Amino acid sequence: MSRSDLPSGANVITVKWVFKRKHDASGNPTEFKARMTPHGYKQIEGVDYYETYAQVGMYKTLRVLLALVVDQDYELDQMDVPSAFLNAELDEDIYMELPEGLVNSY
Numbered sequence: 001m002s003r004s005d006l007p008s009g010a011n012v013i014t015v016k017w018v019f020k021r022k023h024d025a026s027g028n029p030t031e032f033k034a035r036m037t038p039h040g041y042k043q044i045e046g047v048d049y050y051e052t053y054a055q056v057g058m059y060k061t062l063r064v065l066l067a068l069v070v071d072q073d074y075e076l077d078q079m080d081v082p083s084a085f086l087n088a089e090l091d092e093d094i095y096m097e098l099p100e101g102l103v104n105s106y
Contacts, residue, residue: 015099
């Protein structure tokens with residue numbers, strides 16, 4: 001899809017590459033990582049998004065839950081989902097520019 005195919009008034013978010021080198025204890029490179037980061041600060045409220053929401057927990061709630069676990073002799077499991085936000089449902093269309101070095105092959 002080219003920019004001419006986009007709806008009028010669509011905001012195209014630019015991106016950039018971020019490169020990182022991991023080193024071992026002696027300073028030798030062990031891993032090379034790259035990630036593509038969008039310039040989200042260029043989004044416009046009411047055009048690119050309509051609301052923001054980040055679910056947070058309260059420490060009071062956590063304390064009550066832990067107290068119930070101890071009192072009732074329940075078992076408690078903990079898990080972390082670091083990429084949960086990647087699976088969120090979106091109501092808006094978001095247009096991103098291809099980063100430098102990628103070529104549209106279709």
